[in-house]
Amino acid sequence: MKGRWDLKRLVFNLSSLVELGQEVTSSKGINEKMKTTLHVVTGMFSVPRAALLVYNSTRSSLEVLTYKGIRGMDGTRVYIKAKHIKTFKKNEPCSINEIKNNSFYEDNHDAFKRLQTKTFIPLFAKDEFVGAISLGNRLSRKSYLQSERDALKVIANQMSIALHNSNLFKKLTNKVTENKRLYENMRRIYHDTIQAFAAAIDAKDVYTKNHSYRVARYAVAIARELGWGEKDVEGIYVAGLLHDIGKIILDRGVINKGEELTIMEITEIRKHPQISYDILSKIKFPWKDVVDFVRHHHERVDGKGYPDSLMEADLSDGVKILALADAFDAMTTDRPYRRKLHLLEALREVRKCLGTQFDGRISRVFFRVLQKEIKGEVREAQIIPHLDKDFDPTIITTLLEGITAELSA
Amino acid sequence: MNNFSISLKAAKDVVVIMPRGYVNDLGAERLEHTCEQYFDKGLKKIVINFSDMQHINSIGASVLTDIVQKTAEHRGYLCFTNMKKVHLDVFEMLGITKHVRVFKEEKDALSFLKDIG
Ligand SMILES: [Fe+2]
Numbered sequence: 001m002k003g004r005w006d007l008k009r010l011v012f013n014l015s016s017l018v019e020l021g022q023e024v025t026s027s028k029g030i031n032e033k034m035k036t037t038l039h040v041v042t043g044m045f046s047v048p049r050a051a052l053l054v055y056n057s058t059r060s061s062l063e064v065l066t067y068k069g070i071r072g073m074d075g076t077r078v079y080i081k082a083k084h085i086k087t088f089k090k091n092e093p094c095s096i097n098e099i100k101n102n103s104f105y106e107d108n109h110d111a112f113k114r115l116q117t118k119t120f121i122p123l124f125a126k127d128e129f130v131g132a133i134s135l136g137n138r139l140s141r142k143s144y145l146q147s148e149r150d151a152l153k154v155i156a157n158q159m160s161i162a163l164h165n166s167n168l169f170k171k172l173t174n175k176v177t178e179n180k181r182l183y184e185n186m187r188r189i190y191h192d193t194i195q196a197f198a199a200a201i202d203a204k205d206v207y208t209k210n211h212s213y214r215v216a217r218y219a220v221a222i223a224r225e226l227g228w229g230e231k232d233v234e235g236i237y238v239a240g241l242l243h244d245i246g247k248i249i250l251d252r253g254v255i256n257k258g259e260e261l262t263i264m265e266i267t268e269i270r271k272h273p274q275i276s277y278d279i280l281s282k283i284k285f286p287w288k289d290v291v292d293f294v295r296h297h298h299e300r301v302d303g304k305g306y307p308d309s310l311m312e313a314d315l316s317d318g319v320k321i322l323a324l325a326d327a328f329d330a331m332t333t334d335r336p337y338r339r340k341l342h343l344l345e346a347l348r349e350v351r352k353c354l355g356t357q358f359d360g361r362i363s364r365v366f367f368r369v370l371q372k373e374i375k376g377e378v379r380e381a382q383i384i385p386h387l388d389k390d391f392d393p394t395i396i397t398t399l400l401e402g403i404t405a406e407l408s409a
Numbered sequence: 410m411n412n413f414s415i416s417l418k419a420a421k422d423v424v425v426i427m428p429r430g431y432v433n434d435l436g437a438e439r440l441e442h443t444c445e446q447y448f449d450k451g452l453k454k455i456v457i458n459f460s461d462m463q464h465i466n467s468i469g470a471s472v473l474t475d476i477v478q479k480t481a482e483h484r485g486y487l488c489f490t491n492m493k494k495v496h497l498d499v500f501e502m503l504g505i506t507k508h509v510r511v512f513k514e515e516k517d518a519l520s521f522l523k524d525i526g
Contacts, residue, residue: 009502016467036468039437043467046503048478068441069475139474140504 010197010248013151015283016044017193020158022286030166034159035066041133041155042068045148049116049136053078054163055129062132069136070116078108078115078132085129088122091156093135093149096120119144121156125164133159150199154192191237198241211329214386216240218325221382222362225369226317235287236318243294243322246275258336273298274307293318297326302356312359320359324350324366327357332387343391344399351403364407371400415440419447423454423522425515428469429461437472444476453485454522458515460491465499473500477508486510486525488518 020040023033034052042050051067062078084104088094096117099105105112112134119135133156144152198212219240223233247255250272254265261269277295285291296319299305301312305323315323331346341349347367354360373381374393413436418425424447428440444455455476462469480487489500490512500506512518 012467012499012502019466019468039468039471041467041471042474043469043471043503046470046474046505048474068471069478138504139477139508142504 010245011279011282013044014193014197016040017151017154017197018283018285020155021193022284030162031066033162035068037155037159037162038066038068038133041152042135044151045135045144046139047135047137048139051076051115051134052131052159053134054131055080064115065131067115070114073115076111076114078111080104080108085122088124088129090124091121091153091160093119093121093144093152093156095143121152123156123160123163125160128164130160130163157192194238194241197245210386211333212241212244214329214333215243215322215325217382217386218328218366219321221369221373221378222321222325222366223318225365225372226321226362231287232318235285235290236293236321238285238287239290239293239297239318239322240325242280242290243276243297243326244272245279245294246272246277249275256336260337270298270306289316289318292316293322297322299323300357301359304356315359317362320362324358324362328366340388343387343396347396347399347403354407360407364404367400367404371397371404374400413439415443417443419452420519422452423456423519424452425456425458425519427458427461431464431466437468440472441475444479448479448483448485453480453483454488455480455485456488456490456515456518456522458490459493459496462496465496470499470503470505473505474503477505481508486522488512488522490515490518 020037023036023040026033028036038050038052042048049067049069051070051073052065053062054065055061056063059077060080060082062080064073064076067073081104084102087102096105096112096119099120115134116136117134118137121133121135122129123131123133195213198216216237217240219236220233223236228236250268254261254268257265273295277291280294281291293316296305296308296310296315299308299310299315299319300323301315301320303309303311328346328350331341331349332343334340347370350358350363350366354363369378370383372378373384374397413428413430415429415436416427418427426440426443428436430436447455457473457476465473477487479485487509488511489506489509491514492500492511497506497511500509510518510521512521
């Protein structure tokens with residue numbers, strides 16, 4: 001039951017953060033944007049009272065920009081000195097009790113009382129102090145869990161960027177650079193958000209630490225080599241990060257079990273792509289096909305995969321990429337039931353399963369990009385940095401050249 | 410995104426609020442102010458009927474936490490009715506249900522409220 005509960009919380013938070021991403025990058029004015037953002041935060045954590053304050057460096061004070069649940073906050077000011085700003089941890093939530101002995105708190109005792117601050121989050125855009133979030137008591141009266149603090153940090157990052165980019169801080173605006181910047185921010189925001197959730201998924205499974213992250217990277221490498229556009233590449237990256245989200249509701253004992261699994265347990269584990277799909281189809285992603293890739297990441301070209309036993313012709317390139325990236329990472333990392341394979345063995349294994357588990361064309365692209373990475377021919381290597389360094393580049397290159405020659409014959 | 414609207418029925422000392430559609434920031438504020446006005450008038454019994462609400466997003470949850478808080482301060486009664494399972498799950502998760510009375514139908518809430526001062 002606990003697992004299901006965590007999952008509900010996770011899905012709610014993930015949807016909220018995706019919504020938040022859309023808000024922050026929308027074309028609304030900063031006041032409206034921040035108001036909505038504040039609502040998203042307070043809704044996520046059931047905080048009836050909150051305020052967003054913006055830093056005014058000429059007056060050395062934080063001024064209320066927007067608030068909810070408290071009346072008559074306009075004009076409320078929190079005085080702050082440079083020495084205090086230096087002590088803040090960037091974008092990290094801090095309990096008001098932690099700063100009670102601080103002169104910063106003492107100077108502003110009344111303001112904090114009016115704001116009913118219980119948690120204070122200083123906002124920094126890179127190194128520049130731009131403002132703060134004040135959160136009141138939570139309705140649930142619970143303190144923040146580590147995962148919630150992480151989510152708050154992601155949100156604080158987003159809000160600080162939006163604030164920093166607003167006219168409150170910028171003197172000159174150029175429409176073109178502005179749009180470009182917004183787009184860049186949107187990308188970063190989505191990635192931060194989704195990465196935070198991928199970490200939560202991987203935490204469930206001791207053996208797959210960073211599995212989602214590596215799968216996402218490998219999939220990106222293949223998709224780029226295949227000539228995909230950046231927007232589609234982003235989509236597969238996100239699909240890689242979230243493909244195993246359904247595992248969150250599976251029993252941890254089953255996932256990490258060392259011995260052979262029973263038929264019941266196998267059936268249970270095989271539900272995860274479907275569960276991932278059910279979860280993610282509730283979220284409005286800005287990329288198409290994310291849910292399709294996720295649902296089918298355990299399909300095989302010979303139709304013996306699951307959950308839909310699709311045949312090669314019914315599998316999209318994205319599905320084939322994700323299936324290969326996932327299996328390759330599973331081969332090259334330790335699993336509860338077996339030791340990891342050496343890179344050489346893993347590549348031979350992929351070769352052996354061409355036409356049954358993996359698609360030939362996609363695998364060729366994978367071998368090619370791996371070769372390029374070993375030779376240092378790509379700008380940013382996505383695969384090699386995550387592999388064990390105990391392989392001989394010449395041997396691997398020879399093997400890859402051999403396979404490629406054999407396949408094109 | 411479909412628009413948000415609220416319809417209101419006030420009968421004697423009870424007000425029934427029916428939110429409809431997707432709660433955006435403006436809708437959120439309207440809902441908040443509506444409740445505030447009733448409290449200011451001295452009304453203490455509020456029923457929120459969720460039958461026309463599909464999805465509760467975080468903005469919706471935010472407004473509801475606020476209403477819960479205000480009801481508590483005014484020592485009022487807040488009832489939620491006609492909720493779907495998904496709504497109930499979200500509210501439970503957020504700790505909202507501990508502070509409200511949940512009824513299956515609006516009429517159940519009304520008859521409960523009739524019996525109290
Ligand atoms: Fe999987």
